Amino acid sequence: MRKTYRYKDLSFAVADNASVTFKVELVSDGNKVQTLINVPGPNDPEIKDNDTAVIGTGNTLRNDTTIVVSDIMNPVPEEDTIAINYYVNGELLVEHTNPKSDSERPIVILYIKFPAP
Amino acid sequence: MNKMLILLILLFPALLLAQEEVPKLQAPSSPAASIMGLQPSVVLAPKSYKALEASLFSNFMNNEGGFIVPNDFALEFTPYWTKDHGLTLPDYLFPKRLDDQLIRSSSFSLATTRNFLLGDSSASNALAFGYRTTFFISNGADKRRLESLDGHTETLSILNTRIVSAMEEQVARSVTDKNLLCQLIQPVAEQALKDSKLFSKADQQTFIKELIRDIKNIELDPADPDAFLDSFIALVDEKLEGEQAFNDYKDYIRERFGFSVDLAYAALLNFPTNDFEYSFLTRQSVWITPAYRFADKLNMLKIMGVFRYTWYNLDYYARYFPLVKVYDRNLDYGLAVNVGFDKFSMAFELVGRHSNSLVSAGFDPEGNQLYRKEKDNDTQYAGTFSYRLSEQIVLSYTLGSSFDPILNPESTLISLLALNLGFGSPPNPSAR
Numbered sequence: 001m002r003k004t005y006r007y008k009d010l011s012f013a014v015a016d017n018a019s020v021t022f023k024v025e026l027v028s029d030g031n032k033v034q035t036l037i038n039v040p041g042p043n044d045p046e047i048k049d050n051d052t053a054v055i056g057t058g059n060t061l062r063n064d065t066t067i068v069v070s071d072i073m074n075p076v077p078e079e080d081t082i083a084i085n086y087y088v089n090g091e092l093l094v095e096h097t098n099p100k101s102d103s104e105r106p107i108v109i110l111y112i113k114f115p116a117p
Numbered sequence: 118m119n120k121m122l123i124l125l126i127l128l129f130p131a132l133l134l135a136q137e138e139v140p141k142l143q144a145p146s147s148p149a150a151s152i153m154g155l156q157p158s159v160v161l162a163p164k165s166y167k168a169l170e171a172s173l174f175s176n177f178m179n180n181e182g183g184f185i186v187p188n189d190f191a192l193e194f195t196p197y198w199t200k201d202h203g204l205t206l207p208d209y210l211f212p213k214r215l216d217d218q219l220i221r222s223s224s225f226s227l228a229t230t231r232n233f234l235l236g237d238s239s240a241s242n243a244l245a246f247g248y249r250t251t252f253f254i255s256n257g258a259d260k261r262r263l264e265s266l267d268g269h270t271e272t273l274s275i276l277n278t279r280i281v282s283a284m285e286e287q288v289a290r291s292v293t294d295k296n297l298l299c300q301l302i303q304p305v306a307e308q309a310l311k312d313s314k315l316f317s318k319a320d321q322q323t324f325i326k327e328l329i330r331d332i333k334n335i336e337l338d339p340a341d342p343d344a345f346l347d348s349f350i351a352l353v354d355e356k357l358e359g360e361q362a363f364n365d366y367k368d369y370i371r372e373r374f375g376f377s378v379d380l381a382y383a384a385l386l387n388f389p390t391n392d393f394e395y396s397f398l399t400r401q402s403v404w405i406t407p408a409y410r411f412a413d414k415l416n417m418l419k420i421m422g423v424f425r426y427t428w429y430n431l432d433y434y435a436r437y438f439p440l441v442k443v444y445d446r447n448l449d450y451g452l453a454v455n456v457g458f459d460k461f462s463m464a465f466e467l468v469g470r471h472s473n474s475l476v477s478a479g480f481d482p483e484g485n486q487l488y489r490k491e492k493d494n495d496t497q498y499a500g501t502f503s504y505r506l507s508e509q510i511v512l513s514y515t516l517g518s519s520f521d522p523i524l525n526p527e528s529t530l531i532s533l534l535a536l537n538l539g540f541g542s543p544p545n546p547s548a549r
Contacts, residue, residue, distance in 0.1 A: 002354050004347050029204040032267075034274035038282040046275070049205045065289050069282040071274040075367035076209055078198040105363055107277075107350055109285060 003103035005096060007110045012088045013117040014058040020089060020114065022068070023052040027083035028097075030076025040064035052087075061114040068110040074100060082106060147226035148247030148383035150191035152402050152427075153233075191228040193249075197221045210263060210370070211255065222251040226383070233387055236438035242391050247383030249404075256375045258412035263373075266366040272313050273357050279309040280353050288346060293339040299329045324356060372410060372419075372457070379406035389437055397433040402426065417457055423468060425449040431474070444472035444493060451497075460505045470495040470520055495520045499531050511537040 014020055024035050024047050035047040037055050040063050045053035055061065074082050079100065086094040096108050197220055212218045226247040233243035283305040287298055303325060310321045331352050337345040354360065381404040388396050408421040427447045434443040451468030471494055478489040499517025506512055517531040 002351060002360070004343075004350055006343065026203050026205060028201045029198075030206055030209045032206045032270065032274075034271065034278055036275075036278035036282050038286050044282070046278070048271070050203070067282055067285050067289060069278045069285065071277050071281075073270065073274075073363050073366075075363065075370050076206070077367075077371055078195070081201075083201060104367070105359070107281065109281075111289065 001103050002105050002107065003098070004107045004109060005098065007094050007096075007108070010093060010110055010112045012091070012093065012112060012114055014061070014089070014114050015117055016057065016059040016062075018058050018089075020055050020057065020061060021052050021087075022047070022055045023087040023090070024050060024070070025085040025087065026050050027085055028074070028081050029079045031072060031074050031082060031084060033070050033072045033084060035068060035070040038067040038069065040066070058114060058116065062116070066112045066114065068108075068112065070108040071105075072108060073105045075104070084108065086110060088112070147191050147193040147224075147228065148249050148381040148402070148404065149193075149226035149228035149245040152247065152383035152385050152400065153191075153228045153230060153243060153245040190230075191226065193224050193226040195222070195224040197223065206267070215252070218252050219250050222249075224249050235389055236440060242388045243385060243399075244388075245383055245385045247381060249379060249381040251377055251379050253373065253377040254375055255373070259374045262369060262412070266362075266369060270359075270362050270366055272315055273359050273362055276309050276313045276315070276357060277353060277359065280306050281350055284349050285346060288342045291339075293337055293342065295333050295335075295337060299332055302332070303329065328352070328356060372416070374410050374412040374416065377408050377410075379404065379408065381406070387433070387437075397430060399433050400427055400429045419455040419457070421453040421455065423449065423451050423453065423466070442493075443474075444491070445474040447472045449497075462503045464501045464503075466497075466499055468497045470497070509538060513537070 012020075022037055022045070024033060026033065026049060031049070033047075033049055037045045037047070037053060039045070039055050039061060041060065045055055047053050055066065068086070070084070072082060072084065081097055081099055082103075083095075083097040085092055086096070093112070094108075094110055098106055212221065226245075226249070228245040228247075230243050232240045235241055280302070283302055284298070287301050292298055292301065306325055306328060307321065310316055310324060316324060332349065335345055335348045335352070382402070384401040385399050386396050387399045403426050405424045406421055408419060410416070410419045425448070427449070429443050429445060429447075431443065431445055434441070448471045449468050450471075451466060453464060453466035455462065455464045471492070473490055473492045475488040476491055478487040481487055497518060497520045499515055499519070501513055501515040503511055503513035513535045515531055515533045515535070518529045519531045521529060
């Protein structure tokens with residue numbers, strides 16, 4: 001069953017010229033994750049499974065909400081939990097977990113603002 | 118209470134279909150349960166995938182033909198899966214080293230009974246413990262199938278995230294006019310469909326046309342747009358047939374094409390006086406179970422071989438089973454065929470047994486001990502029919518003829534109804 005988990009009003013302070021990286025980390029076993037980071041403007045980075053992407057600088061991300069959408073599936077029979085961590089510039093932003101009895105194919109959506117420090 | 122529960126399960130299986138807390142289980146199969154005789158089958162089918170598996174066994178009939186509550190217990194536990202390792206799906210599907218497979222599939226089993234009958238028909242306590250691991254060797258058909266399933270689900274996920282993020286972005290900008298939303302979403306969806314190469318041009322147009330039509334039928338409350346967005350996500354998933362693609366992938370992982378070998382060991386401990394301090398290691402078994410699952414049109418068919426070597430403690434049997442003939446060493450060898458469908462499966466096995474013992478035959482003129490070799494051969498055959506009542510409950514029935522039992526050699530009929538229950542890990546309290 002498909003279920004959506006939304007994490008709203010997330011905020012990460014970043015200086016105008018500072019580069020911003022976004023990292024997806026698989027915690028539980030056997031997850032398959034496709035993540036799209038919808039940044040203000042074109043060229044939205046995409047991440048497959050565990051990886052890190054540079055998503056812009058403070059001033060390019062400031063004007064609008066960055067929306068991260070992860071399409072997750074876990075077909076592994078031994079695993080009963082989906083656990084994925086999201087990091088911005090190495091700092092843990094969201095720790096998502098859900099039992100597979102709730103959803104084996106969740107969608108996780110993060111709404112992130114990048115205000116000035 | 119247990120009687121009531123079993124009656125409820127037998128009479129109202131539909132009640133159980135609503136529960137979907139843990140993945141599918143297979144028929145009972147732990148080495149400990151097998152050596153104790155709770156399970157008559159010699160061939161150990163691959164173990165269930167849950168970290169914790171508990172089984173109740175009974176033929177549900179006593180000597181008078183009345184209904185009895187099952188009182189034997191078996192449990193199988195796979196420690197590796199009790200903690201997270203962050204394995205990606207390829208890491209999981211293709212372990213790089215042999216010891217990875219060994220550790221991941223190592224399981225420990227325990228079985229107990231209060232009705233282990235001694236030679237004088239008195240009941241005693243018995244405990245069996247076992248270990249099992251499985252090695253799987255992927256073949257070309259397996260790799261091709263996994264590449265196909267993985268590629269397809271990945272394409273769908275890319276498509277899905279692009280379309281969903283575009284809708285989330287517009288709604289986050291407070292666009293709540295459905296006509297305007299459709300205008301803004303359409304070029305994104307068209308480009309995503311084109312990039313995916315999944316659809317012909319005509320199918321792309323049909324997809325977009327139907328998507329736009331159906332978006333307009335979803336209610337959008339500007340004060341609470343999440344319900345609209347959730348319905349939109351479900352709509353896109355339905356059109357992409359994402360659930361079907363996922364289920365195909367999940368089902369295939371459970372029954373991969375290729376060759377596997379199950380290795381197992383079990384031992385049976387008896388407490389003949391029911392005193393914990395006084396026990397005998399009565400018999401031990403080692404199993405080697407090679408199996409091959411066919412690809413393509415024969416993919417419902419699996420063939421397993423079995424080699425089981427069992428050795429008995431003759432001193433124990435001489436003391437507590439003085440009237441029966443027990444051989445020191447027994448080699449079982451045979452073949453099993455498993456045919457599986459969606460909820461129903463059948464398994465047949467034919468196993469031969471070669472037994473022998475070295476018996477003291479006095480002394481030669483020089484005073485050296487002499488032995489005489491005694492031998493015997495026997496055959497067992499059995500058929501098991503299993504039906505999956507729900508994701509966590511399997512009902513199975515086994516009928517056949519067993520090897521001559523130690524206590525009553527004439528009682529070779531196998532007639533066993535078994536109910537296998539699975540329990541998942543406790544839910545994570547931080548889960549949302």
